[in-house]
Structures are given as structure tokens and as C-alpha cells.
Amino acid sequence: MSLGDRIAEVSVNDAVRASVSYDQPRTGGDGLYWLEARPDVGGGTTVTRWRSGEGKRDVSPKGFDVASGVHAYGGGSFAVAEGTLWCVGRDGLYRSRRHGDELELVSHGSFGDLTIGDGELLAVRESEQGDELVAVSLTGAPQVRTLALSRGFLGAPRPSPDWLAWTAWSERDMPWDACEVWVASYPPRGSVESAVRLAGGPGESAVEPRWGPDGALYFVSDRNGWWNLYRWNGLKVEAVAPIAGECAAEPWELGYASYGFLDDGRIVVAVQEGPRHRLVIIEPGGAVRPVDLPYTSLKPYLAVQGTTVALIGSSPTAAPQVALIDLADADPQVEVLATSEHAGLDGARVSVPTELRVPVANGREVVALVYPPTSAAADWRAPVIVRAHPGPTASCLLRLDWQAQFFTSRGFAVVDVDYLGSTGYGRVFRESLYGRWGLDDVDDCAAVAVHLLSTGWAVPGQVFIRGASAGGYTALHAVAQDGPFAAVTAVSAIVDPDRWAETVPRFQRAHAMRLRGGAGPVCAADVQRPVLLIHGTADEVAVVEDVRELANELTSLGMVPELLLLPHVGHFVASSRQAGAALEAELAHYRSVMADAANDRRGLHSG
Incomplete structure (x- = not known):
């Protein structure tokens, strides 16, 4: 761009x-x-x-x-x-x-x-x-043969000559909580025999098994508190290269490939450290060397051929793009194959974030990415939109987000918060939100908002919170108490953790069970600020009935929310054809709250 x-x-x-x-x-x-x-x-x-x-x-x-x-x-x-x-x-x-x-x-x-x-x-x-x-x-008429069965979950079938590796986790766990790597004898077009659990189990998440060119089985485990790379040579498991960072992404999807093998014996790995990603090379002796790239965010999909790796990278000034990285020399060559930019945005100025660290209770710090208004000076002051990321087992992404730029180009600041429970900070941090959902995440978002107000960046009465999915639950609880937020936008929001545990697809039921126990359901009687609810009617992750019920309860109490239901849209509103309508509704919501506040102030002055 x-x-x-x-x-x-x-x-x-x-x-x-x-x-x-x-x-x-x-x-x-x-x-x-x-x-x-x-x-x-x-x-x-x-x-x-x-x-x-x-x-x-x-x-x-x-x-x-x-x-x-x-x-x-x-x-x-x-x-x-x-x-x-x-x-x-x-x-x-x-x-x-x-x-x-x-x-x-x-x-x-x-x-x-x-x-x-x-x-x-x-x-x-x-x-x-x-x-x-x-x-x-x-070839021929395809016949589907069953190799292994589980009442729980399976993933990552990875074959080698005479062997098959895969992952498994129970219906009581999420794969980032307790996931196992299994290996078994398997001649092609044969049957799985003598399966053995190699790694993982209670308290350990072992993911992404892959056979190396040396015949060893590699995988990523968080047994030391971080997802790091390990190798099984048929006799023992050993660490490949300890790194104080996450060498795998939280496995929301199947098929992730956070590392790959170059044909010269080196291993290329995508590492997450807080909101930032970097690419590193592990030398045959175990030395770790960073690769200098123009990207700060990498998706967990690396495709390696020879000494070239294809990846999806982005940065605060470059939206996600497909790129080929030639790692044959010390100075990597980058060839961009596809980018989501288009002529309508060519030459547009963008808001570049700064990383903010806000001290909170127990000696912790909350990391946030602050995107100032696009045209702001160094001493800017503006209305602020605090965003609670979905997940909540996920994180902020340090990349160009044109939907954030939609707001910064209109004079708002946008702030993404890596609240407690986010990924990129190790297993202990990731698990700490269990049983505390709707409490510590809300406190972290509020702490960031209060800091922005105390420093003079945020305009009093014009600090808003928005969240999607689990972030929507966080955002709704943030206005169900007295605090710094003037209004909320909740997209595809979870409303009642107990009911969600019953209606969510089976993959995520264990997540719902572990998270709940904190703030409980969003209670309409507790909501103290204007609410915009945006939801797809075809959402199978957070069903629309819960949001309709919350809207009806708020209405009965005289606090009429704005409700935008998007027909035939599923859980991911931002990638749907109705994404534009959602953005326009959110902008109008904030402007309406700001206008009402301005009218109230004029009324006080005139009185």
C-alpha cells in the first residue's frame, strides 16, 4: 500500500x-x-x-x-x-x-x-x-474408510511412511487446555495399529504434530508455560529451542501450520509475543535467529517449499497480504502475491497504533493498542472506542484494520485491549480468566479507559466500549455497572453463559463451562448506558434468541436499546455482506449518544 x-x-x-x-x-x-x-x-x-x-x-x-x-x-x-x-x-x-x-x-x-x-x-x-x-x-470411486473414533475431538492427521500422528482432546476440554499427540503404525491404505499417546493431557496442550525430513515427529507443547517446539526421535521427546513466546496459535481451527521445514535443515516458526508476531529460524544446532520482515502480525499458516515460505502477513500500515519469503540468504526477499488493498484507498493516510501498558491490581499490566484519530496531533483528545476482542481466548492483532480506520478517519480513537485471558502471554495468563469472566476482563478494559481519561486523551462522556462474541459479553457487563463508558455496542454477543453452554456447538461447550462462574448472565436491570445490539439471525455460536430476550427486557424497563438483526448472517458479522450496515449503525449509535449529551449540556446552561 x-x-x-x-x-x-x-x-x-x-x-x-x-x-x-x-x-x-x-x-x-x-x-x-x-x-x-x-x-x-x-x-x-x-x-x-x-x-x-x-x-x-x-x-x-x-x-x-x-x-x-x-x-x-x-x-x-x-x-x-x-x-x-x-x-x-x-x-x-x-x-x-x-x-x-x-x-x-x-x-x-x-x-x-x-x-x-x-x-x-x-x-x-x-x-x-x-x-x-x-x-x-x-483415485477411482472414492470410498471413505474410518481409521479412528472418539467421543471427543480429533485433529491433525499427519502421515509418514508407515506411521500416522494425530491430536485428540476430550469433550470436557478445549484443545488449548488439554490436547494429546498420538502416534500409531499405519501402512498407507491400511489400518491404525498400536496407538500410543506421545504427549499432552491434563495441564498440557500438545498441538500441530508434523513429521520432519529427519524422520522425527515434531509438535508444539505448552508444558513449560509457552507453546514451544519439541521433537520425538522414536525414543525420547526433547525441546528443540526454548522461546519465551507462543510458537503456535490457540487452535480455534483445524489445519494450523505455525512452523515448517526448510530443505537445508532449518525450521521456520511464527512466534507470538503479546500483540506482536515475528518469524524466526531455528538452526540445526538449536540457535534461534529472527527474520527481518515488514510484518507485525502473522496468521498461523506457513507453507514451505525449498527455502521459501509463503505466509499471510500484515502490519499497522499494510492490510493482510499473501507473500513469498525467500530465506536462502541472510537478507530475506519478500514478494507480495496478493493484497486486499484497492484503488479507493490508495494513498489514504492511516492511524498507526502505539502500545500502551496500564498497571492494574496484583502487579499486572494490561497491554492495549491505541489508534489515535487519523488526523490527530501528538497531544490529541478525542472520543474513544475501547474494543474487547472476541474469544476470549484470543488477542489483539497489530495489523491494519480498515474497519478501525473507518472510525479513526471520523475523529474517534480506537483502543484494542489484551485483557486477562488473552493469548500471547503464556498458559497461566490464558487460564486466569476461567471462573472470572465478566469480572477481570471488564476491569482491565475499564482500567484502560480510566487511564485515557486521566491523561486527557479521552473526552469525558465520550468513551464507548464495543465487543463481538465473547467480547460482546465483556462489553455488556462493562455498562452493567457504574464506570467510564458512555454506551456499548455488542456484536454477536453472548448474554447468558449458562444458557450458552447448552446452545453452543459441542466443540465450545467445554469453553463455556470453564469460563462461567464469574459475573453470570447480563441482567437488563443492571444496564446503565445506551445499548446497540447487532446480531445475525443465522448465528449458530451465540443464538439470536438470547439477544432478542435481552432487548425485550431492556425495553420493558424503559431503556429501549437499538437492535439491528441481520437476516441470514452467521456469527462473523465483520466478514458478511452486511458488514457495512453494522458499521453504519455503530457510528450512528455513538454520534447519537454524543448529540444527546451535548443537548443535555445546552439545556443545563440555558436553565
């Missing part, structure tokens, strides 16, 4: 069009592939191929949404073998023998983590009864 001096409001259409997202880069024999989701054309997801000298083109049929519903959040939704595209739609597993051809339904069901083995496709298939590891022949 070219940054210039043009200061203009970022339009709703531009903010949505620039929110194209990329996922799951994978190498294939005939190019590099990735997923591309385009909110401006309805939010559908397409498989795209890039070839040197040819550029990129779509290879899945137009109008087909490549989307996996496995474990509610999907992942690993396509693979390519010998020119055949295998991908997942909402109703099953598909294949296309020639790129762009109509897809053939192979099997009904919920599939994910598609992996190419020796002559077969391996995958996870989910039902309400549990998970299966399955194998499908790559």
Missing part, C-alpha cells in the same frame, strides 16, 4: 471491500494455493492458485463457498493432489478433477483438516456423536 498525505473519511464500502481475508496457504505440485474470502461479493470463500509468471486465478467454481463447519470454526478445508481439488462445502466433501470444473460430492458430512497422504486423502469427520479420522482414496 502507498501511504500518502490524503486525509479523508474511509467509506463503508471501502472498509468492507478492503477487508478481504486470506487463509490456509498450501503448496501444490503446480503452484501455491490459498483461500480468499471477499465480503464485498457476499462473503463467499474461494480457492485461489498462484503460479510464477501467471499470477493468480480462482480454481474453485464460481459461487461455491469453500467452508468447513467442522468443530464450528472449520479449518483445513481444501487440499490439492495431482491436479485434483478436494474441498469442503457446507454439506460435505467435494472434489474437482480439473480446476474450475463443477465439483462432485464425495460424501455428506462435516469434514476438515484435509491432508494428502500416500495415495489417499486423510481428514477429520465430525458428528454429534464424536469425531472420526477418515481416509479417502485419491
Whole structure:
């Protein structure tokens, strides 16, 4: 992106069009592939191929949404073998023998983590009864064979000659709480035999197994408090390179690849440290060397071929882009293959965040990213939108977010808060919100807001809080008490943790059980500030009935909320075709509150 001096409001259409997202880069024999989701054309997801000298083109049929519903959040939704595209739609597993051809339904069901083995496709298939590891022949009439069964969850089927590794966790756990790595004898097109648990269990999350070129099995475990890389050589498990950072992302989806093997014996790893990501290389002797890149945020998908790694990177001045990084020399070469920028935003000035650390109780610090108004001077003072990230097992992302720029270009400051329970700070910090949800997260967001008011950055009476999903629950509780916030926007919000534990898809039920016990349900009678509720009617993660009920209760108490229901929209409003309507409603909500406050002040003066 070219940054210039043009200061203009970022339009709703531009903010949505620039929110194209990329996922799951994978190498294939005939190019590099990735997923591309385009909110401006309805939010559908397409498989795209890039070839040197040819550029990129779509290879899945137009109008087909490549989307996996496995474990509610999907992942690993396509693979390519010998020119055949295998991908997942909402109703099953598909294949296309020639790129762009109509897809053939192979099997009904919920599939994910598609992996190419020796002559077969391996995958996870989910039902309400549990998970299966399955194998499908790559040639002839495809037959689905079951390799392993679990009442809980399975993931990451990773084959090697004569062996198969995978992950497993129980229905009582989330994979970031207790996840196991298993290994078993497995001749291709045979059966799994003599399975052994290699790592993980209560108090340890072991994820992302992958066979190395040396024949060892590698995986990431948080047994030392951080997700770090380990290696099993057939006899023992040993640490590869201790790092005070997270060498894996919290596994909301299947198919993550946070590390990969270069063909010269080195390992490339994406590491998260607070809100920042970096790329490092682990030398054969264990030395860790940082890679100098123009990115501060990396998605947990690395695709390695030779000494080149494909990744999805971004920074405060560059929206997510697909890039090839040549690591053959000490000075890495970066080639950008795709970017979500477009002509409407070329040359626009953006707000670049600063990192803020606010002391709170028990000697902790809360990390926040502060995006000042786009045209602000060094001593700016502005209305502020504090954002509680979703998850809550997730984190702020230090990357260009055009939906944040939509507000900063209109004179607001936007502040993202890594409250207690966020990822990027180790296992203890991540687990500390369990049983405290709606309490410590709210306190952390409020502490940041109070700090901004005390320093004079925030305008009194014009500090707002917004959150999506679990962040919506945090935001609603923040206005269910006296505090610094003048109004709330809750998108796809969770309202009642107990009821959510009953209605949420089975993957996340353990999450709901562990989080609850803190503030309890949002009580309409406690809400003290104006409320905007935005929710998709097709949301399967946080059902719309709970939000409707809260809106009705608020109305009966005389505190009429604003309610925007988005027909046919699921849990992820920001990537839907209705994202623009949601942004406009949120902006109007804040301006209305500010106008009402100004009118009240004028009334007091005139009285």
C-alpha cells in the first residue's frame, strides 16, 4: 500500500471491500494455493492458485463457498493432489478433477483438516456423536474408510511412511487446555495399529504434530508455560529451542501450520509475543535467529517449499497480504502475491497504533493498542472506542484494520485491549480468566479507559466500549455497572453463559463451562448506558434468541436499546455482506449518544 498525505473519511464500502481475508496457504505440485474470502461479493470463500509468471486465478467454481463447519470454526478445508481439488462445502466433501470444473460430492458430512497422504486423502469427520479420522482414496470411486473414533475431538492427521500422528482432546476440554499427540503404525491404505499417546493431557496442550525430513515427529507443547517446539526421535521427546513466546496459535481451527521445514535443515516458526508476531529460524544446532520482515502480525499458516515460505502477513500500515519469503540468504526477499488493498484507498493516510501498558491490581499490566484519530496531533483528545476482542481466548492483532480506520478517519480513537485471558502471554495468563469472566476482563478494559481519561486523551462522556462474541459479553457487563463508558455496542454477543453452554456447538461447550462462574448472565436491570445490539439471525455460536430476550427486557424497563438483526448472517458479522450496515449503525449509535449529551449540556446552561 502507498501511504500518502490524503486525509479523508474511509467509506463503508471501502472498509468492507478492503477487508478481504486470506487463509490456509498450501503448496501444490503446480503452484501455491490459498483461500480468499471477499465480503464485498457476499462473503463467499474461494480457492485461489498462484503460479510464477501467471499470477493468480480462482480454481474453485464460481459461487461455491469453500467452508468447513467442522468443530464450528472449520479449518483445513481444501487440499490439492495431482491436479485434483478436494474441498469442503457446507454439506460435505467435494472434489474437482480439473480446476474450475463443477465439483462432485464425495460424501455428506462435516469434514476438515484435509491432508494428502500416500495415495489417499486423510481428514477429520465430525458428528454429534464424536469425531472420526477418515481416509479417502485419491483415485477411482472414492470410498471413505474410518481409521479412528472418539467421543471427543480429533485433529491433525499427519502421515509418514508407515506411521500416522494425530491430536485428540476430550469433550470436557478445549484443545488449548488439554490436547494429546498420538502416534500409531499405519501402512498407507491400511489400518491404525498400536496407538500410543506421545504427549499432552491434563495441564498440557500438545498441538500441530508434523513429521520432519529427519524422520522425527515434531509438535508444539505448552508444558513449560509457552507453546514451544519439541521433537520425538522414536525414543525420547526433547525441546528443540526454548522461546519465551507462543510458537503456535490457540487452535480455534483445524489445519494450523505455525512452523515448517526448510530443505537445508532449518525450521521456520511464527512466534507470538503479546500483540506482536515475528518469524524466526531455528538452526540445526538449536540457535534461534529472527527474520527481518515488514510484518507485525502473522496468521498461523506457513507453507514451505525449498527455502521459501509463503505466509499471510500484515502490519499497522499494510492490510493482510499473501507473500513469498525467500530465506536462502541472510537478507530475506519478500514478494507480495496478493493484497486486499484497492484503488479507493490508495494513498489514504492511516492511524498507526502505539502500545500502551496500564498497571492494574496484583502487579499486572494490561497491554492495549491505541489508534489515535487519523488526523490527530501528538497531544490529541478525542472520543474513544475501547474494543474487547472476541474469544476470549484470543488477542489483539497489530495489523491494519480498515474497519478501525473507518472510525479513526471520523475523529474517534480506537483502543484494542489484551485483557486477562488473552493469548500471547503464556498458559497461566490464558487460564486466569476461567471462573472470572465478566469480572477481570471488564476491569482491565475499564482500567484502560480510566487511564485515557486521566491523561486527557479521552473526552469525558465520550468513551464507548464495543465487543463481538465473547467480547460482546465483556462489553455488556462493562455498562452493567457504574464506570467510564458512555454506551456499548455488542456484536454477536453472548448474554447468558449458562444458557450458552447448552446452545453452543459441542466443540465450545467445554469453553463455556470453564469460563462461567464469574459475573453470570447480563441482567437488563443492571444496564446503565445506551445499548446497540447487532446480531445475525443465522448465528449458530451465540443464538439470536438470547439477544432478542435481552432487548425485550431492556425495553420493558424503559431503556429501549437499538437492535439491528441481520437476516441470514452467521456469527462473523465483520466478514458478511452486511458488514457495512453494522458499521453504519455503530457510528450512528455513538454520534447519537454524543448529540444527546451535548443537548443535555445546552439545556443545563440555558436553565
